[in-house]
Amino acid sequence: MATKLLERRSVTSELLRDRGDLMVVAGLGAPAWDCTAAGDHPLTFPLWGAMGGACMIGLGIALAQLAKSVLIITGDGEMLMGLGSLGTVAVQRPANLSIVVLDNEHYGETGMQKTHTAHGVDIAKVALACGFKSASVVTTMAELAVARKAIYEGKSGPHLYVVKVGNEKVSIALPPRDGPHLKNRFRQALLGEKAFV
Secondary structure, three states: OOOOOEOHHHHHHHHHOOOOOOEEEEOOOHHHHHHHHOOOOOOEEEOOOOOOOHHHHHHHHHHHOOOOOEEEEEEHHHHHHOOOHHHHHHHHOOOOEEEEEEEOOEEOOOOOEEOHHHHOOOHHHHHHHHOOOEEEEEOOHHHHHHHHHHHHHOOOOOEEEEEEEOOOOOOOOOOOOOHHHHHHHHHHHHHOOOOOO
């Protein structure tokens, strides 16, 4: 009997519920829309480009802000494009970094072609082989609750969670498109500074 897949917007909403000062990097496309649908927030940095770059941006933030929890929410297509970044994250060992891969086994931005995860590639096992402290596949909301607790504790990472979600079409909730604005509001929210020019 097939496992019922989780609904991506419900997953993202639960991850970002009562988020406090959690810093979030939202990967290109649907993950950025999902984070925006959960509530646009100054401590969310949504990517408009740079497919495959979410992990490296999140890693830089985590290394610069060791006392704060950092969450990367990305898709399976982007994670596969930046697969080598998992090795870099594992070598740097940021205890405060967690990665959630919303895995619908499809490239949502280019026509819903199947990704390699639809053919058996296991991103969680790749992360473990790289040296992540923990990596697992999440298929239930109960498992997501356990993951959420570890994410918010921001300790003993890096952690990676591959959350199996459906590929249903959902409405687009676009974040602001202005890159300098996104950068400046993120800095301002993080550092409590006035907006940069």
